[in-house]
Amino acid sequence: MKEREEKAQFWALNAASLLGQLTISxxxxxxxxxxxxxxxxxAAVVGAAASTYTSVYLICCLALGxxxxxxxxxxxxxxxVLGMALSSFLVTRTSSIILVFSSLILYGFFMSMxxxxxEAWITRGAEGSRLNRLTSAFxxxxxxxxxxxxxxxxxxxxxxxxxALAGAVVLFVVIAxxxxxxxxxxPSVRALVPEREYIRTKEKNEEKSDHSxxxxxxxWIAVFIVYSALSVVLNIFPMYAQEELYxxxxxxxFLLLLRGLATCFAFMALxxxxxxxxxxWYIYLCQVLFVVLxxxxxxxxxxxxxxxxxxxFGVLFAQCYSFSIFxxxxxxxxxxxxxxxxxxxxxxxxVIGASFGGGIYQKMGYSNVLVFLAAxxxxxxxxxxxxxxxxxxxxx
Numbered sequence: 001m002k003e004r005e006e007k008a009q010f011w012a013l014n015a016a017s018l019l020g021q022l023t024i025s026x027x028x029x030x031x032x033x034x035x036x037x038x039x040x041x042x043a044a045v046v047g048a049a050a051s052t053y054t055s056v057y058l059i060c061c062l063a064l065g066x067x068x069x070x071x072x073x074x075x076x077x078x079x080x081v082l083g084m085a086l087s088s089f090l091v092t093r094t095s096s097i098i099l100v101f102s103s104l105i106l107y108g109f110f111m112s113m114x115x116x117x118x119e120a121w122i123t124r125g126a127e128g129s130r131l132n133r134l135t136s137a138f139x140x141x142x143x144x145x146x147x148x149x150x151x152x153x154x155x156x157x158x159x160x161x162x163x164a165l166a167g168a169v170v171l172f173v174v175i176a177x178x179x180x181x182x183x184x185x186x187p188s189v190r191a192l193v194p195e196r197e198y199i200r201t202k203e204k205n206e207e208k209s210d211h212s213x214x215x216x217x218x219x220w221i222a223v224f225i226v227y228s229a230l231s232v233v234l235n236i237f238p239m240y241a242q243e244e245l246y247x248x249x250x251x252x253x254f255l256l257l258l259r260g261l262a263t264c265f266a267f268m269a270l271x272x273x274x275x276x277x278x279x280x281w282y283i284y285l286c287q288v289l290f291v292v293l294x295x296x297x298x299x300x301x302x303x304x305x306x307x308x309x310x311x312x313f314g315v316l317f318a319q320c321y322s323f324s325i326f327x328x329x330x331x332x333x334x335x336x337x338x339x340x341x342x343x344x345x346x347x348x349x350x351v352i353g354a355s356f357g358g359g360i361y362q363k364m365g366y367s368n369v370l371v372f373l374a375a376x377x378x379x380x381x382x383x384x385x386x387x388x389x390x391x392x393x394x395x396x
Contacts, residue, residue, distance in 0.1 A: 005186045010134075012182040013122055014141040016175050020081065020114065022145030022152070023171040025234070027088055027107075029153045029256075030164035032238050033249070038161050039095060043239055047358020050235045051351040052101055056108025058347040061116060065340035068113055069196045073121045074189055076113045078179045083110030085172035092165045119339040123329045124198065129274075135325050136271025143267050143318065147260020150234075154253025196336075211331030212338075216324075218283045218384055220342070223324035224349040225290060225377045226317045231353030232369055233259065233310070240366040245301060258307055262314030270322050277326060280388060286319050287381045294374035298367040321346075352376075 028050065035041040035049055068076050087107035091100055122138050123131060156164035183189045233256070241252040276282055293316065297309035324346070328338040357369045 005188045008186050009182065009189060010137070012178060013118065014137055016077075016178050017118060017138055017141040018145040019171055019175050019178070020118075020145065021142035022149045023168045023175070024084075024111070025146045025149035026153045026156075026164055026168045026171070027084075028234055029150055029238065030157060030161050030168065031091070031104075032235055033157045034091070034161035034165065035097075035100070036239060039097060039100070041097060043236070043362040044358050045097065046239065047235060047354045047356075047361075049101065049104060050231065050354035050358075053104040053108035053111065054231075054347050054350045054354065056105050057112045058344050058351065060109050060112035061340050061344050061347070064112060065116060065337065066196070068117060069120075069336045070194050072190075072192055072194055073117050074179050074183050074192065076117050078176050080110050080113035080117075081172045081175045081179075083107075083113070085169045085176075086110075088165050088172065089169045092162045092169075116336060116339040116343050119325065119329075119342070120336040121192075123335050123339075127330070131329060132271060132274060132277070132326065135322070135329065136267060139267040139318070139322060139325065140264055140271070143260065143263040147257060147264050150253040150256030150260065151250075152253075154249040154256075157249050213278060213327050213330055215278060215280055215283065216327040216330075216338075218280055218388075219320075219323035219327040220345040221380050221384060222283050222287055222320040223342070223346050224352075225287060225373070225380065226313075226320040227346040227349030228353035228357075228376065229290070229294070229313065229370075229373050230317060231350040232357040232373065233313070235354050236357045236361050236366065236369060240361065244366065245303075247303070251303070255303070255306055255310055259310035259314040259317075262311040263318045266315040266318030267322070270318060276319065276322065277330075283320075283323055284381065284385065286316060286323075287377055287384075290316055290320075291374045291377050291381070294370045294377070298370040298374070 031049060032046055035046050036043070041049075084107055087103050087110060090103040090106070094100060094103070119138070122134050126134050152167075153164045156167055237256070238249075238252050241247040241255070242249070247255075270276065290313075293309065293312055297305060300306055300309060324342050325339075328342045329335055332338045353373070356372065360369045360372055
């Protein structure tokens with residue numbers, strides 16, 4: 001690939017990742033307000049809605065991940081964002097909970113075409129420092145989109161939740177245009193072979209040795225934990241902030257913005273250093289810090305304490321996500337399959353966080369949601385350390 005085209009692809013993929021996650025986060029938050037305050041749904045229904053499209057996303061990633069790899073990446077991504085635009089538009093055209101859930105099923109299906117394809121595309125053929133640079137740039141892009149999304153969404157929600165969903169539809173279409181322009185201006189993008197064909201070519205050239213690290217398993221557990229918490233932060237906290245703390249939508253959006261910006265700056269820092277790579281003890285340490293963080297701030301009700309919690313959680317989230325995407329890709333031959341697993345694990349975390357979090361919040365309050373997350377993380381950490389010790393003893 002020519003250097004000019006490679007740079008154009010790099011910037012276009014990261015711009016699309018920024019806009020893509022900004023838009024997806026807009027839909028996530030707008031749905032909370034639309035279901036809760038426009039359709040007057042219960043907190044449990046709001047949590048179930050968030051877990052519906054994420055569950056469909058998970059199922060489709062598992063069932064159709066190999067099928068998607070048969071097609072050129074830019075075509076699959078274009079179909080994905082246009083499909084999500086259609087699904088979001090359908091949500092705004094109905095007041096029926098059943099039809100909203102039907103649209104969310106469709107939304108989850110189309111979303112399953114997006115991130116595994118983009119992540120495999122970005123990391124294709126990269127190792128070592130180049131892999132770290134590419135994944136860090138990608139992480140910063142999508143996390144910056146997530147970071148600014150709550151504030152943008154809160155501003156639109158003050159007019160109406162439907163306005164925020166309509167804005168998401170427009171942005172999805174813009175992303176599709178970005179990929180079409182990229183394909184039109186870069187012949188190498190149009191010629192980019194499907195993931196399946198790329199793997200077969202490497203195998204024919206006797207580049208089929210896989211040097212994956214076992215730390216991917218610990219990394220997947222870490223990202224599962226922080227995504228369970230993120231789902232609570234994005235789907236349960238806005239209700240808690242408005243109904244119990246009596247915060248305005250813009251104040252709630254600003255607090256979520258702090259979390260997102262902390263994640264962005266943490267990703268920038270992690271892209272410049274490598275001390276965190278290939279170290280099991282550091283993964284465990286981050287999980288311990290999450291447990292402490294959740295327990296310490298579970299009773300915090302002031303805006304200041306919530307802001308501190310969100311900032312610290314944002315940094316910890318960036319580290320755990322970096323563990324997962326880096327250790328998933330490092331040394332792997334089939335990057336597409338690894339990114340599907342990475343996405344499936346974090347999606348299970350989102351489903352657990354949204355579904356259990358919504359039910360616990362409705363019956364026991366927000367602080368007990370954080371206690372539940374701390375308990376879940378503690379149990380998983382004990383199991384991980386036990387398995388690690390057993391494996392070490394067997395190797396002696």
